[in-house]
Amino acid sequence: MNNPRFPYKLYLVVSEANCKLGMLKVVEEAILGGVDMVQLREKHLNTEDYLRSARRLKTLTDSYNIPLVINDNLQVAQQVNSFGIHVGCNDIPPTVIRKTWHSWQSIGYSVEYLHQLQTEEAATADYLAVSPVFDTPTKTDTVNSWGLKGIETIRQLTTKPLIAIGGIGTGNVREVMNAGADCIAVISAICSAEDPQKAAYQLKEAIIKPK
Structure with a gap:
């Protein structure tokens, strides 16, 4: 799909621990390979360390004009003036963030249940x-895997841009896009790669190639 409200196609989720070559090196190579958006997801850092990491990363993403999203920490998002914030159903609600x-x-x-689509959040x-699409060891705090049918169902129920995450790689990315996703988010497919730039390039090519 091509949603003009959300032009991003390849979304990288990173943490210091998940990047085998170092977070800043992985992110820079991934951007050069085609990543359009970066989210910093630090579930185990205190706010001070999270903020320090976010500032370093934002300096890099700003230099490439790439949007930085902060996961589940409004204080950090505000202090670094990030592009945005991403939250789940057990985090600070979007309605509160907006106010x-x-x-x-x-x-x-993040959507884990269909009934969430009917909520004010x-x-x-x-x-x-849509999280996770397929089972993955990097997403252990979720309830169920949606699969391709899940994406198709959600696509029919909302016009919001959909980001698909969880167990996605070059082998199945086209199926996920065809099911209705606007964007693919990855962690290990790039963060664990020996060559993050090449991994990002191959994913981006798979995303944008004709159906």
Whole structure:
């Protein structure tokens, strides 16, 4: 799909721990390979360390004019003036973020249950993450895997941009896009690669090639 409200196609989720070659090196190579958007997801850092990491990363992403999203920490997002924030159903709600942070540009919200699509939180979010599409060791705090049918179902129920994440690589990325995703998010497919730039390039080519 091609959603003009969300032009990004390849979305990289990173943490210090997940990047075998070092976070800044992986992110820079991934951007050169075609990543359009970066999310910093640090579940195990305190706010001070999270903020330090976010500032380093934002300096890099700003130099390439790539949007940086902060996962589930409004204080960090505000202090680094990130492009946006991404939250799940157990995090700070999008409705609260919208009232609290006035300079945000994008609020993402993860969907784990179909009934979430009918909530004010989903309506408030700028985009929705379908998480996870397939089982993956990097997404252990989720309830179920959606599969391709799940993406198709959600696509029929909302016009919001959809980001698909979880177990996606070059071998299945085209199927995921055909099912209705607007964008593919990855962690290990790039962060664990020996050559992050090449991995990103191959994913981007698979995403944008004709159906």
